[in-house]
Amino acid sequence: MMMKKISALLLSVLSLLGVTSCAGSSSVQESAQPFDESKAVTLTVFDVGKADAMILETKNTVTVIDTGCKGDGKIIEKYLGDKGIEKIDTLIITHFDKDHVGGAARVVKKFPIGTVYVPDYKSDSDEYLSFIQNASNAGTAITQIPVTEQQEWNYDGAAFTLYAPQKTDYGQNEENDFSLCLFMQYDNIKYLFTGDAEEARQQEIMDLNLGTVDFLKFPYHGNYLKTTEDFLTACKPKATVVCCSEKENADDKTVETLKNRGIEAYYTTGGNVTVRTDGSTMVCSQG
Template sequence: MNQHLSKGKRLMFQYIVMLIILTLISCSSYQTKTAASSETTLLDMTIFQIGKADSMLLMSGGKTILIDTGEDKHGKKIVNYLEEHNIEKIDYLILTHFDKDHVGGADTIINSVDVQEIITPNYKRSSIQYLEYKNAIAANHIAPMALTATYSFTAGTAEFTVYPPQKSKYKIENDYSLIVSVQHGSNSFLLTADAEEERMDEIMKHSVVEHTFLKVPHHGKFEDNTLEFYSMVKPKFAVITSARKRAKTVSALEKLGTKVFVTRDGTVYVKSDGTSISMQQ
């Protein structure tokens, strides 16, 4: 009888220990999944204060997307920012077009950071900055994707759609600009590079225009269809990349109820959790 009780106690003890182990494993797995889920549901964007030039860094789900690189002098500033934040790889470098204030810093960044993919519009340009960029991609054995059709990819829970220009020739080079739309939960971001009147007409005709956030086209320059474009986008937030105040543009957006930031006042930091957006400058 005593031996039988002793054996029963041992079995009960082993059963309890096994339950404890399984509970701990389950809790650990849940915490890991929760942490991973939290990381992938956030989208962070930094819009650099670099005068009348464009560069913005987006991060979600462990992936890094850099859109434009400012002028020559800004390449090192962007590289320093990446190093300070322990960012060793750029998954996608999107060069919206080849103006010096968008492609100028590309060679410095490509030669300093591990760039996985480069996305550009499908045209060429004769300029020192473009030649430096071409030399950098050749030296690093990178073959860019020159888009002629809409291209999509994901980063965490953020869905990126890149819209190329609809035509092969434009009178104004800015109208070759790639337009990037980012969908993150119920938040959406429209990043319009230097699109001018003809390109904005294309956007209004060929894509979903209404977005929560707008990177204002061409540093806040006014075109004949600017007010129509703003009215269709209906942004809650907007950022103008400019060294000037752009009072007319700010006023037009504020009349729509938009909260406006201008990079002349500092770098803009944007955070989306898929439901709400927070902005800091």
């Protein structure tokens, strides 16, 4: 795994000189102080093709954000098993597309889970139905977040807010625009997770006025939309991860836009991405 730390001052100098970092080999640091391992919060974004599967670990808790496609539950199971983790505190399924809910049936079968959050709609897909059935069999309750509402909680000093969509009908693209949005603030560092939010949902997220963020899980697998420029202007991420595959990569316009804006962009085609923070420093690595 390649990793190096760049101070905020050095990053600014490099930016002024027109030097940009290569995805997969660089990191962002917000503080000149050494990284405090005792306060580490670690996000792992898995290389599962054009699908979302992530695990966020604080000192004492584990949160799974989406579970990829049907076979990807094994990847989550192995990762947690290798670390000796036997339970999941929170499972968030942003929406019920097969590339987000696909591995959930296995995850709820293999692990006791404290809380499961999902958006307030239903699906008739096999992946969704298997997830619901296995959760019921395991006695795992599922909490639907009603439209316009939000849930808040705190894990080891990290504050989480989960925002539901604002409508019950988005027309043709309703599946993606039903995506739950997760915002995390840990001291001075902010993360934003957007599921597959398309134009209508991206506008709703902008209307939340969350301000700038340090890390963005790029919405909708890197598709360039009419709202993309405004969305990036609103949240001004320093680093982003795009979940995509070699066959279904991010749009060229998205890649160009991220580069021109000086945003450190990581694409899961290059392997798993790890984002770590101690509340003042953020370090990204890939491989």
